[in-house]
Amino acid sequence: MAKQTLPPHQSWLPEANAPTADFPLTHLPYGAFATEGQQHLCVAIGSHLLDLHACAEADLLPSELKFACQSSTLNALLALGPIAWTQLRHTLTTLLEASAPNREKAEAALHSIAGATLLKPIDIPNYTDFYASIHHATRVGQLFRPDNPLLPNYKHIPIGYHGRASSIVVSGTPIQRPTGQTRPSTPDGTPDFQPTRSLDYELELALYIGQPNPLGTPIPISHAAHHIFGVSLLNDWSARDLQSWESQPLGPFLAKNFATTISPWITPLAALEPFRVPATPRPPDDPKPLPYLYSTADQAHGGLDVKLEVLLATHITRTNKLPPIVLSQSSTQDLYWTPAQLIAHHTSNGCNLAVGDILATGTISGSAEASAGCLLELTRNGAQPITLATGEVRTFLADGDEIILRGSCELPGHPRICLGECRATILPARS
Amino acid sequence: MAKQTLPPHQSWLPEANAPTADFPLTHLPYGAFATEGQQHLCVAIGSHLLDLHACAEADLLPSELKFACQSSTLNALLALGPIAWTQLRHTLTTLLEASAPNREKAEAALHSIAGATLLKPIDIPNYTDFYASIHHATRVGQLFRPDNPLLPNYKHIPIGYHGRASSIVVSGTPIQRPTGQTRPSTPDGTPDFQPTRSLDYELELALYIGQPNPLGTPIPISHAAHHIFGVSLLNDWSARDLQSWESQPLGPFLAKNFATTISPWITPLAALEPFRVPATPRPPDDPKPLPYLYSTADQAHGGLDVKLEVLLATHITRTNKLPPIVLSQSSTQDLYWTPAQLIAHHTSNGCNLAVGDILATGTISGSAEASAGCLLELTRNGAQPITLATGEVRTFLADGDEIILRGSCELPGHPRICLGECRATILPARS
Numbered sequence: 116m117a118k119q120t121l122p123p124h125q126s127w128l129p130e131a132n133a134p135t136a137d138f139p140l141t142h143l144p145y146g147a148f149a150t151e152g153q154q155h156l157c158v159a160i161g162s163h164l165l166d167l168h169a170c171a172e173a174d175l176l177p178s179e180l181k182f183a184c185q186s187s188t189l190n191a192l193l194a195l196g197p198i199a200w201t202q203l204r205h206t207l208t209t210l211l212e213a214s215a216p217n218r219e220k221a222e223a224a225l226h227s228i229a230g231a232t233l234l235k236p237i238d239i240p241n242y243t244d245f246y247a248s249i250h251h252a253t254r255v256g257q258l259f260r261p262d263n264p265l266l267p268n269y270k271h272i273p274i275g276y277h278g279r280a281s282s283i284v285v286s287g288t289p290i291q292r293p294t295g296q297t298r299p300s301t302p303d304g305t306p307d308f309q310p311t312r313s314l315d316y317e318l319e320l321a322l323y324i325g326q327p328n329p330l331g332t333p334i335p336i337s338h339a340a341h342h343i344f345g346v347s348l349l350n351d352w353s354a355r356d357l358q359s360w361e362s363q364p365l366g367p368f369l370a371k372n373f374a375t376t377i378s379p380w381i382t383p384l385a386a387l388e389p390f391r392v393p394a395t396p397r398p399p400d401d402p403k404p405l406p407y408l409y410s411t412a413d414q415a416h417g418g419l420d421v422k423l424e425v426l427l428a429t430h431i432t433r434t435n436k437l438p439p440i441v442l443s444q445s446s447t448q449d450l451y452w453t454p455a456q457l458i459a460h461h462t463s464n465g466c467n468l469a470v471g472d473i474l475a476t477g478t479i480s481g482s483a484e485a486s487a488g489c490l491l492e493l494t495r496n497g498a499q500p501i502t503l504a505t506g507e508v509r510t511f512l513a514d515g516d517e518i519i520l521r522g523s524c525e526l527p528g529h530p531r532i533c534l535g536e537c538r539a540t541i542l543p544a545r546s
Numbered sequence: 547m548a549k550q551t552l553p554p555h556q557s558w559l560p561e562a563n564a565p566t567a568d569f570p571l572t573h574l575p576y577g578a579f580a581t582e583g584q585q586h587l588c589v590a591i592g593s594h595l596l597d598l599h600a601c602a603e604a605d606l607l608p609s610e611l612k613f614a615c616q617s618s619t620l621n622a623l624l625a626l627g628p629i630a631w632t633q634l635r636h637t638l639t640t641l642l643e644a645s646a647p648n649r650e651k652a653e654a655a656l657h658s659i660a661g662a663t664l665l666k667p668i669d670i671p672n673y674t675d676f677y678a679s680i681h682h683a684t685r686v687g688q689l690f691r692p693d694n695p696l697l698p699n700y701k702h703i704p705i706g707y708h709g710r711a712s713s714i715v716v717s718g719t720p721i722q723r724p725t726g727q728t729r730p731s732t733p734d735g736t737p738d739f740q741p742t743r744s745l746d747y748e749l750e751l752a753l754y755i756g757q758p759n760p761l762g763t764p765i766p767i768s769h770a771a772h773h774i775f776g777v778s779l780l781n782d783w784s785a786r787d788l789q790s791w792e793s794q795p796l797g798p799f800l801a802k803n804f805a806t807t808i809s810p811w812i813t814p815l816a817a818l819e820p821f822r823v824p825a826t827p828r829p830p831d832d833p834k835p836l837p838y839l840y841s842t843a844d845q846a847h848g849g850l851d852v853k854l855e856v857l858l859a860t861h862i863t864r865t866n867k868l869p870p871i872v873l874s875q876s877s878t879q880d881l882y883w884t885p886a887q888l889i890a891h892h893t894s895n896g897c898n899l900a901v902g903d904i905l906a907t908g909t910i911s912g913s914a915e916a917s918a919g920c921l922l923e924l925t926r927n928g929a930q931p932i933t934l935a936t937g938e939v940r941t942f943l944a945d946g947d948e949i950i951l952r953g954s955c956e957l958p959g960h961p962r963i964c965l966g967e968c969r970a971t972i973l974p975a976r977s
Contacts, residue, residue, distance in 0.1 A: 281900050291896060296699075296836070333976075464724035464785070
């Protein structure tokens with residue numbers, strides 16, 4: 116018997132129903148775009164965006180959501196809480212599905228994504244970066260501590276640190292090669308101050324906090340997932356030579372804080388429900404998470420199944436109109452800690468998360484060497500250059516290189532969804 | 547011949563002219579207080595505060611500054627830039643000096659500080675913590691790396707990391723003892739998850755950024771001081787047992803981000819002009835700062851001379867009405883890097899600073915052991931408990947302990963100024 120694989124909801128916008136659509140009706144990620152000198156919120160559907168500001172003006176949205184939908188950023192909507200998020204998602208789904216009574220009004224609020232300038236859709240008060248892929252931690256450890264690659268704390272505690280929120284930019288913003296101090300070539304030598312020679316990307320997933328917690332009040336792991344509004348891709352640009360010189364004893368600083376790129380679309384967690392999976396099983400000898408990091412529900416379906424990919428477009432691929440070159444493929448199932456574990460840990464000491472905060476996973480690398488989510492691993496800190504299909508050789512990124520992060524969720528019987536692409540091109544250092 | 551030591555400006559408020567006044571007319575630090583359910587900005591004068599919102603309503607302020615002075619935080623005023631800061635300071639000085647024509651109107655806007663609830667006067671978008679006292683870095687290094695206390699990068703690069711902005715609270719807010727993971731007692735053991743047993747304070751100075759820089763545009767050291775609006779004291783609470791377990795390889799995280807306390811008054815840099823001093827001389831064998839960290843003007847008067855003190859009030863001192871016990875005394879001249887060097891370094895890779903950002907110095911410890919600005923140093927990580935004048939013994943802080951940070955500037959011929967006290971009491975861990 117042929118299996119019925121038609122999605123449960125079809126849109127009146129045919130392109131959204133194509134199996135190749137990134138943004139089917141079941142996705143509806145949030146973004147922002149420039150229109151008539153203003154920044155409007157929107158959702159993506161097919162190859163179009165639906166202007167939420169215009170929908171509010173056309174009385175297509177519940178009155179209690181209008182104010183938040185006419186804001187220039189998502190923060191007001193997030194602050195309304197999960198019931199409002201569900202209500203808006205339901206309203207937008209109804210507006211865009213095949214049987215929608217208000218189709219004409221909604222059509223007037225559609226714009227082509229290709230013709231739009233997408234903007235940063237959210238104010239990010241605080242940015243935390245974790246280190247949640249054990250494969251990444253192990254391979255990076257092997258480079259710098261061959262005898263002791265994985266530190267004793269790793270399997271007990273989700274390692275994280277605070278990143279720089281002010282320099283987070285949206286996909287498409289060029290990234291200037293940063294200048295900084297590098298380790299002297301001799302122990303008594305003077306450091307160089309020069310453009311980084313080892314500019315790297317890091318493939319990460321960003322979790323956006325929608326529900327805050329008051330200072331002093333931890334979020335128990337059983338409630339943690341409810342605090343997540345959605346996710347996007349994130350590129351944590353890193354200057355490895357600066358990082359190696361500056362990071363002891365207090366961690367990365369200028370090696371990271373010159374820029375971090377997020378994708379323009381924030382996928383609501385609700386759209387990822389079909390793609391929730393059990394927490395990645397741990398080897399039997401690994402310690403069980405401490406009670407504050409453990410819940411049966413989180414173990415049963417607290418993981419995410421997002422396939423990830425890093426691509427590189429170079430001067431030669433562009434000139435010859437070749438597709439970008441795949442550098443690696445990995446998955447959020449390569450993470451050692453679930454999103455809920457990251458949140459429970461972050462707040463276990465009473466630290467307060469704010470609406471719009473990002474918790475990023477850290478570089479998502481798989482167990483295979485080819486699945487490493489950064490060049491530090493792929494080229495062993497530059498010691499093993501890689502040769503691209505174009506014949507070009509890379510240890511780290513060259514000026515003009517464009518890095519593209521992609522993420523997708525696929526499951527039989529469900530429309531595929533693709534996270535918004537996260538891309539940026541490297542500009543030469545400031546002269 | 548008797549030296550004329552009368553200050554150049556006398557206020558019509560006699561208490562402000564007393565040599566013991568913390569807040570003479572030459573100081574005028576900015577704060578905020580609660581009044582009729584609102585938060586108003588104010589400046590301190592003598593033992594009073596002057597309500598800036600009320601001054602604006604009474605037409606005592608230039609019209610172009612009214613809006614910013616009626617805001618609930620200082621951010622709008624800071625965003626107006628240095629000319630506006632100077633204009634407001636001049637206006638307020640004129641309003642409060644002995645010959646003021648509008649004395650009666652200003653008097654109506656005065657409130658006793660003792661009777662007021664002081665609030666956090668500024669939104670702090672980003673918080674960076676440096677490690678700028680070489681004495682602190684050396685003694686902490688001796689505890690954990692006796693053979694190699696000061697790392698090779700220290701004398702070349704102002705070491706810093708990103709702290710947590712969301713958990714910064716104003717002086718007077720109680721601090722709850724945080725709970726967290728601590729190192730297992732055996733290498734194969736399970737970590738404990740318990741209230742910290744080594745809760746510590748850190749004596750620091752906070753620099754408040756008044757002028758932002760765009761992403762990608764470094765602030766040259768020659769302009770760096772102009773980006774500082776003012777300073778306050780800062781206590782970077784630290785849970786040493788959590789820190790020791792979590793900090794490798796990415797630096798402190800939950801050991802610090804449960805709370806940071808700032809004093810309620812922000813002293814404008816203009817008030818500190820008489821107390822600018824040459825950069826602290828370095829031993830002749832130390833490397834000269836790299837060019838981006840060096841300017842002759844900064845070397846000539848880029849330092850600050852603020853005397854600092856940490857005091858402890860305990861259950862016994864309070865019960866017996868004894869004064870708090872002095873734990874240590876140090877000075878901002880104990881710093882290896884100037885404020886301008888911290889700013890020039892932070893932005894050297896193009897990182898953007900925002901209005902209201904804090905750059906903190908890190909623990910300010912002097913060369914003498916008794917001048918150490920935290921208990922980690924004073925008790926050698928708890929190995930050498932200290933006995934207080936009350937007979938009480940401390941390795942780290944006990945519940946009920948109150949830490950008080952003080953700072954003052956003195957110079958013959960100038961009224962002494964005292965930074966606002968930064969105090970907080972430790973509450974037991976959440977049960």
